[in-house]
Amino acid sequence: MKQTLDPVISYVKYDLPLPSLQDNTGDWDRLARDLRKRGYEPLLPSPGRLKDLAYRIRELKFRGTALLKWNGFLWEVLEIRASENRNPLLGAAFDLGTTRIASYLVDLQHGSIIHQTSVENPQIPYGEDILSRIVYANTPEKLKHLQELLINRINDTIRNILKSANLNPDEAHRFIYAVAVAGNTTMSHFFAGLDPSGICKEPYIPVVNRFPPFRASEFGLRVHPDALLYLFPNVGSYFGGDVVAGIIATGMHRSEDISMLIDVGTNAEVVLGNKDWMIACAGAAGPALEGGVVERGMMAAPGAIDQVRINPDTLELSYHVIGDARPKGICGSGLIDLIAEMFQAGLLTIQGKINKKLKNKTHRIIETEDGTAFVVAHANETADGADLTITDIDIGILLKSKAAMYTILNMICRKVGIDIRDVKKIYVAGTFGNHIDPKMAIRIGMLPDLPLETFIPMGNTSGKGAVQFLLDRRVQREVEEICDKITYIELNVNVELMHEFRGALFIPHTDPRLFPSVRIPDAARG
């Protein structure tokens, strides 16, 4: 990516001229003069540390290493190390998801991730979804409790990743000098102990969008007390720092070309733009795609069917299960595969109904209490010994999600007067992005019919953006610029979607010219 590493913490060796009658500047000033000459300006000692730092400069005989923190405004001398000190210089990055917290231990001297892990969000017992947690946190005590859960879990995680990296977890304060945290608007409010209630009621006002640079000790993080604690800013109540971090991870804000970022979580968040402009929106498109709503849906975890193939001639079905276990359910990418393959085999009509006419050609179409269903895995193959089926209702739910997604993508392009075909890169974030097969998603009309190389799976963009923040001092300013220039459209209050949406409920769409690459089988015409 970059030529030179320029992280938010700088490791600066110094060897100062010794005090003399000819050069009788003060001890602290001697170091400060040297650092300023080398471009570390403005420069201050960490608050309350002037004395210790100045004494240490003399103690080390004017030779050592200064650890400097860039807080977005100035350089701060955090610590003076003896030259023989071989402690690593680390940062930690966190993506605070509603469900899981992803953590990264980053080597700031060498620019590498030395360990990463993911743990459950400890707030889940207080609400699976973020709204229930907002409702729960209706007193300062309960709000504080949710904050503490989060901080404790992060502290535990820091201990664990240090252990995994063979570092003494009790010495975190001697290793970790910067922490970057990205989360949605509510999670970042919980993290900062701020009342999130304004986020979910009109006019949807967060307490804070752009956070000041914090110190780790302010929130009780057990790293160096003066470590930089950066919380990615939110753009609005429904567009959080996690997506801003995602933009950073894609680099779309530095590109001449127009790119798009699609982040499917509970909401689908979409960002469109380039280095000059940026527009974003969010809409409810996610749950079915994350496998949370469909009867046998599940997250992309061991036991989930994540790939399905159907031979259009024989209608023979094969699938892949994550962890190569017996199937327990089907995840988002599995569902998309399933719908796409059923459609191509004529097992689904363009209206998204299971094609009963093919009952005679396959035993997988059955009638159940919930109506017509399609057996993905037979009882003798599954983990629980029951048929793993998908019903017309399930498919309807999925089609609503895919229609919402497609509508959002088109709507956002139209908002800025471009055609979706002008988009050169589409970054697909999240587990979803890693598992989804763009070809299948195009076939069902969820993603636009663009060359397959347009689609780039990105994994956890939010976590990656947070890591990038630690490693590149320019990122903080870029984040500010993104927040300044981005236009956020609240889709929740936008009705224009409905017209679009209806056409997109079909497979792939009522207007097949939008999907020239998708062959519509005769059987699917119903």
Add this chain to the structure above:
Amino acid sequence: MKQTLDPVISYVKYDLPLPSLQDNTGDWDRLARDLRKRGYEPLLPSPGRLKDLAYRIRELKFRGTALLKWNGFLWEVLEIRASENRNPLLGAAFDLGTTRIASYLVDLQHGSIIHQTSVENPQIPYGEDILSRIVYANTPEKLKHLQELLINRINDTIRNILKSANLNPDEAHRFIYAVAVAGNTTMSHFFAGLDPSGICKEPYIPVVNRFPPFRASEFGLRVHPDALLYLFPNVGSYFGGDVVAGIIATGMHRSEDISMLIDVGTNAEVVLGNKDWMIACAGAAGPALEGGVVERGMMAAPGAIDQVRINPDTLELSYHVIGDARPKGICGSGLIDLIAEMFQAGLLTIQGKINKKLKNKTHRIIETEDGTAFVVAHANETADGADLTITDIDIGILLKSKAAMYTILNMICRKVGIDIRDVKKIYVAGTFGNHIDPKMAIRIGMLPDLPLETFIPMGNTSGKGAVQFLLDRRVQREVEEICDKITYIELNVNVELMHEFRGALFIPHTDPRLFPSVRIPDAARG
């Protein structure tokens, strides 16, 4: 002085657009946006106060007053006040002298000093002079003790000046938002709890010359905990923040003309320069002038003779006593008057000896155990019922001081290749400057023979500079510039002075061409 008041604490009324679906920026961001638009940038909340500030913005319905602190690098929102809050907005300035602490309570909204006072330095029991205190403070505990004495005295003083200003001293944290402190290098080390031992031993290295902006709470000052605490920087071990503040008070750093600042304390500190360059030195010239060495010398306090007149024809003597009391001693300006008047009346020779030839014309010339003496006040006039006399020895001491002073003034001019007559203004600081009569000082050859309007008595320049810091946001940068450009000459290691010095021991000088305005009476030629 200035057209608009621009103090380090800004009192900014705001009336923000209310949150709406069209403008759903965060509560904190709403205020920050408004303030930034109005030029308060960069802007941050006080550390640890984001939540309280943001809540308060909402609580006050987006209308109120923000108190902003300029710390030299950025604006910091300290507090949000309701519009009906009528608390004053105050700052406190301190001149930490070795002997006394001068305090000023400053109204930052109106740019006025509302109260001022002066108290004894509580460290005096640990050493009259600064060197003894450095010797005393040879353990961290004793150093801390001296610091605490200082802080406690300052806190007491704050309470007292608030009371005097009819403000509740328990509410200091609701009134005082900035504190400026100027002191010599050692006093500022004591204040900041820094080991001063390097100051008095070769190569004379302070721990810190330029202090970062502190918070009042860091040192336990009982004002607003986030109040700006500014400690004037030192230029070197023997050139402290008090003199830097003095330069600020004179404004010489903003002038095209060359000016000079003379500050007579324990040392005589002299600064020469203009807006482009500046040179400074310090030398032992003070004690006698402060009245501390001469037998009957005393500080300019009640009971001190501060003015003397002698009729050259009748040799009749009259004097003025501070506080119109019976005389206890004689202060610096009184001594200068006395010498000058004795000289003019022929009672002193140009060598500075009492002219015994005039014994027959005045009963004031007497012989004592200490040699020939001159009675300034007879026993029946004095406070202690003893003659108040001055001896040849006393006069010799004073002449050494005046010679040192004159030598320093000339030497510093020669260093930069100018003639002392090129100096357009000479600011004379301190009690000394307020009491001294330049005509008399010229007559004895202490000050150069320049037009009388050249000499401007300034009083406590250090205190005034500290007040000015509070009232003018530009001062902090000017201070930095002064420290950057000033050249400090250590007179302690300079022998060239001696040649000059010998000529200056005479009254007014061995070379009378240097003092064309001074008439040398025949009798004085000895």
